[in-house]
Amino acid sequence: MKSFRKELWFETPSRRYFINITREVQTAVDESGIKEGLCLVNAMHITASVFINDDEGGLHQDFEIWLEKLAPEKPYSQYNHNTYEDNADAHLKRTVMGREAVVAVTNGKLDFGPWEQIFYGEFDGRRKKRVLIKIIGE
Numbered sequence: 001m002k003s004f005r006k007e008l009w010f011e012t013p014s015r016r017y018f019i020n021i022t023r024e025v026q027t028a029v030d031e032s033g034i035k036e037g038l039c040l041v042n043a044m045h046i047t048a049s050v051f052i053n054d055d056e057g058g059l060h061q062d063f064e065i066w067l068e069k070l071a072p073e074k075p076y077s078q079y080n081h082n083t084y085e086d087n088a089d090a091h092l093k094r095t096v097m098g099r100e101a102v103v104a105v106t107n108g109k110l111d112f113g114p115w116e117q118i119f120y121g122e123f124d125g126r127r128k129k130r131v132l133i134k135i136i137g138e
Contacts, residue, residue, distance in 0.1 A: 007130045007131065008021060008024055011129070012125035016121075018060050020117050021118050021119065025041055025133055026109070029108065029110060034137040035107060036105060039104075040132070042101075042132050042134075048094060048120065048121060049099065049121035050101050051097050052101045052118055052119070053116070053117065067096065
């Protein structure tokens with residue numbers, strides 16, 4: 001069995017941001033040479049997320065609205081965590097949206113269902129953060 005590792009780095013222009021990283025992940029699969037296996041993609045920071053869903057702007061706006069209702073950013077004083085930083089809401093949003101995605105690799109391609117894409121979700125941006133891609137297989 002072969003193994004391949006790659007990191008993607010992001011520094012988003014705003015506190016919350018969604019980036020479609022499907023192309024970058026497929027590029028990593030291509031670089032790996034693995035034709036059959038699994039691809040793990042995970043956010044390496046506790047205020048960011050990796051998830052699979054549709055690449056549709058209205059849906060992304062809905063995520064933003066829904067997440068803000070579940071874990072509003074302000075007032076900062078509502079969270080016990082907000083002492084040194086003001087990002088308790090980002091931790092909660094990450095928990096809801098998830099840490100990672102695992103996708104089958106078939107014939108050297110990410111094996112998705114209809115409309116599925118991989119996204120990096122940032123909830124406490126404006127600083128460098130990374131995503132790990134780990135591919136195993138033959």
